[in-house]
C-alpha cells in the first residue's frame with residue numbers, strides 16, 4: 572500500500588483533528604503517502620486534496636473542528652457523483668481509504684470501496700455516540716463536558732431565581748448526550764428519544780421535587796418525542812402553576828472546542844489502528860472501542876444495527892430524586 576486517502580465527513584466532532592494527525596503520522600512513518608481530501612466527499616468529487624506532510628498536522632491535536640473541512644453531499648449518493656470521486660482517486664493512485672464520520676459516511680465509503688475495489692476503514696467521529704460496535708465515538712466526551720459546564724452555569728441562575736430550567740442538548744435520534752449529562756449535572760429529570768415522554772407525569776415529578784420553589788434542571792434531547800425544550804416548556808407551563816420555568820437551547824457550542832484528553836487519546840489510538848488495519852488487509856470495517864480495547868466491526872453491521880444508551884441510567888436519575 573503506497574497511498575491512503577482520508578476524509579472527515581458528516582457532522583464535525585472535536586477530536587477529528589487528533590485522528591487526522593494520527594493517520595498522517597503513522598502513514599508517513601510507514602512510507603505511505605497520506606492524501607487528505609477537503610470537505611469530505613465533496614472534495615473527492617471535485618479533486619480538491621493535499622498530499623499531507625508532518626507540518627500539516629503540527630499543533631492540531633488540541634484544535635476542535637476539522638482542518639480538512641467536512642460537508643454533506645447529495646451528489647455523492649449518485650453513481651455519477653461517485654464516478655467523479657473514483658476518477659480523482661485513480662488519478663492519485665490511491666490504494667486504501669480511511670473515512671472519519673458517522674453512519675452515512677461509512678455507507679458512502681463502503682459503496683465507493685466496492686465500486687473501485689479498494690479497501691476502506693471507517694472511524695466513528697460524531698458527538699452523538701450512536702454508532703454500533705463502539706462504547707465511545709470521537710467527540711462525545713468533549714461534547715458532554717461542554718454541556719456539563721454550560722448546565723453548571725445555568726444552575727447558578729436557576730438557583731438564584733428559584734427557576735426550573737429545561738436545557739436542550741443535541742441528539743436528534745439518540746439520547747446518549749442527554750442521559751449521561753443529566754447524571755453528570757445532577758438533573759432532576761431527563762427526556763430522551765428512546766423513552767416515551769409523558770409531560771403530565773413530568774409535571775407531577777417536578778412538582779414533587781420542587782416544593783422549595785424550583786431550582787431544578789431537566790435535560791431534553793432535541794429529538795425527544797414530546798418535542799424540543801421550547802415545545803416542552805410551552806406544554807409544561809400550564810401544568811406548573813406557582814413555578815417559574817425557562818428553557819435554554821445549547822445548540823452548536825456542543826460541537827466545538829478543544830477536544831478533551833479522552834477524545835484526543837481515543838482519536839489517536841483509532842487513527843493508528845485504522846492504518847494498521849488497512850496494512851493487515853482489512854476491508855469494509857469500522858474501528859470501535861469496547862471495554863477500552865480496539866477492534867473492528869463490519870461496516871454493514873455498524874450502519875444497520877442500533878446503538879442505544881444504557882437505559883439503566885434512567886434508574887440512577889430516579890434513584891436520586893430530590894425528596895422534599
Ligand code: ADP
Nearest residue numbers: 581582643644647648672673674675676678679
Ligand atoms: P454522518 O456520516 O455523520 O452520518 P451523513 O448521513 O450526512 O452524516 O452522511 C455524510 C455523507 O455521506 C453524505 O452527505 C453523503 O455524501 C454520504 N452518504 C450518506 N449516505 C450515503 C449513501 N447511502 N450512499 C452514498 N453516500 C452516502
